[in-house]
Amino acid sequence: MKKIKYNLIRQDGNARYGEIETRYGTYETPMFMPVGTRASVKGLTPDQVKECSSGIALANTYHLWLRPGEDIVQKCGGLHKFMNYDRPILTDSGGFQVFSLAKNKEKDITEEGVHFKSHIDGMNLLLTPEKSIEIQNKLDSDIAMSFDECPPASADYEYLKNSIERTLRWAERGKKVHNNPHQALFGIVQGGPHKDLRKYSAEKTVEMDFDGYSIGGVANDGESKEDMYKAIDYSTPYLPKDKVRYLMGVGEPIDILEGVERGVDIFDCVLPTRIARHGQAFTREGKKNLNNAQYIEDLRPIEDECDCYCCKNFSRAYIRHLITVGESLGGTLLSIHNIRFLIKMTEEIRESIKEGRFLKYKENFIKKYNSKKK
RNA sequence: GCGCCGUUGGUGAAGUGGUUAACACGCUAGUUUGUGGCACUAGUAUGCAUGAGUUCGAUUCUCAUACGACGCC
Numbered sequence: 294m295k296k297i298k299y300n301l302i303r304q305d306g307n308a309r310y311g312e313i314e315t316r317y318g319t320y321e322t323p324m325f326m327p328v329g330t331r332a333s334v335k336g337l338t339p340d341q342v343k344e345c346s347s348g349i350a351l352a353n354t355y356h357l358w359l360r361p362g363e364d365i366v367q368k369c370g371g372l373h374k375f376m377n378y379d380r381p382i383l384t385d386s387g388g389f390q391v392f393s394l395a396k397n398k399e400k401d402i403t404e405e406g407v408h409f410k411s412h413i414d415g416m417n418l419l420l421t422p423e424k425s426i427e428i429q430n431k432l433d434s435d436i437a438m439s440f441d442e443c444p445p446a447s448a449d450y451e452y453l454k455n456s457i458e459r460t461l462r463w464a465e466r467g468k469k470v471h472n473n474p475h476q477a478l479f480g481i482v483q484g485g486p487h488k489d490l491r492k493y494s495a496e497k498t499v500e501m502d503f504d505g506y507s508i509g510g511v512a513n514d515g516e517s518k519e520d521m522y523k524a525i526d527y528s529t530p531y532l533p534k535d536k537v538r539y540l541m542g543v544g545e546p547i548d549i550l551e552g553v554e555r556g557v558d559i560f561d562c563v564l565p566t567r568i569a570r571h572g573q574a575f576t577r578e579g580k581k582n583l584n585n586a587q588y589i590e591d592l593r594p595i596e597d598e599c600d601c602y603c604c605k606n607f608s609r610a611y612i613r614h615l616i617t618v619g620e621s622l623g624g625t626l627l628s629i630h631n632i633r634f635l636i637k638m639t640e641e642i643r644e645s646i647k648e649g650r651f652l653k654y655k656e657n658f659i660k661k662y663n664s665k666k667k
Numbered sequence: 668g669c670g671c672c673g674u675u676g677g678u679g680a681a682g683u684g685g686u687u688a689a690c691a692c693g694c695u696a697g698u699u700u701g702u703g704g705c706a707c708u709a710g711u712a713u714g715c716a717u718g719a720g721u722u723c724g725a726u727u728c729u730c731a732u733a734c735g736a737c738g739c740c
Contacts, residue, residue, distance in 0.1 A: 336704090356703095561700095563704090
């Protein structure tokens with residue numbers, strides 16, 4: 294009956310090195326979590342994901358609710374058995390998806406929940422805080438997320454003020470129905486880039502006593518980097534030290550570093566797999582587009598020093614070939630590289646925090662990462 | 668040999684006597700942050716087989732040449 298437990302081991306400034314204990318083992322933080330929206334990290338087998346030294350993986354409540362349905366997953370023995378991933382799983386609440394599907398924001402987002410049309414068959418549906426938690430209970434993930442309102446980056450102060458109040462009420466409602474004894478439940482801090490709203494949202498959420506806390510409403514379309522960093526800056530100071538902090542949806546290497554510096558422990562992002570499918574690779578010197586003609590005869594791996602399956606076995610020329618002809622193996626290999634890249638990065642971040650040189654590590658990383666930019 | 672039709676970019680092609688020659692694919696580059704997977708954005712023919720003519724002006728009209736398809740002897 295053990296929920297997750299976070300142990301803070303060392304701090305370097307606000308950067309934290311720690312570990313998360315779960316029923317599927319103990320994993321170190323800072324951590325990057327690969328995203329497997331529909332109970333699958335796109336293009337990868339669970340073994341391939343684990344080979345990247347993955348810890349927690351993500352799945353999505355909205356998608357699994359529509360197909361195959363939470364009851365099917367439950368009958369199959371829960372999400373871990375269903376997708377054969379024997380490490381921890383976090384389920385997103387579905388809020389993010391549902392908000393992008395709600396056409397008429399004013400009318401469709403109500404106190405009860407969010408009305409929207411299924412992206413599959415157009416059916417009118419309603420997702421409520423209770424429903425989201427009930428689905429996640431059945432999916433049997435290790436961490437469930439509260440159902441929050443995810444306002445666009447363009448939302449103004451007044452809108453956000455009302456929005457965080459509603460998110461707090463929704464968090465309370467979700468908490469009441471949450472009944473999976475070995476599933477942790479996280480609260481979500483909102484409030485845009487505004488200091489007072491973030492502070493208020495964080496303090497009120499913490500009062501409800503969740504198993505961990507996320508910073509939401511970042512990495513939205515059109516949001517500036519400055520606003521994202523502000524959102525973190527104004528949230529983490531009000532979060533308890535002995536609970537995990539999760540920055541939702543962030544996965545650009547530099548943003549991970551900025552998050553860690555501000556006291557964030559875990560990150561998730563679709564970026565490594567999405568850009569992989571479109572032919573791009575993270576490297577120490579910034580993103581590389583393997584579609585580019587310069588790689589046609591390039592026999593080198595994407596990165597000489599990388600220890601991933603892709604870099605140990607395949608050339609840039611081969612990957613470019615796969616990508617340009619549309620072979621899905623190209624996306625798979627690049628996804629392995631990109632996921633490993635971010636996880637390796639978090640391993641190095643942990644070492645640097647343990648040794649008290651995180652800021653130096655960050656500075657060097659960013660310098661090299663931006664070195665090829667004009 | 669005669670007749671007839673055709674010849675537009677890397678490809679398939681649309682089109683007009685008068686500023687920037689449609690569209691698609693390809694190619695080139697860029698984008699992508701709690702995934703409505705396999706998308707989006709931008710660029711990509713200084714020239715419409717070659718030569719001459721008509722015209723203020725021709726890729727568009729006329730003639731010749733070259734090449735190609737079809738038909739006939």
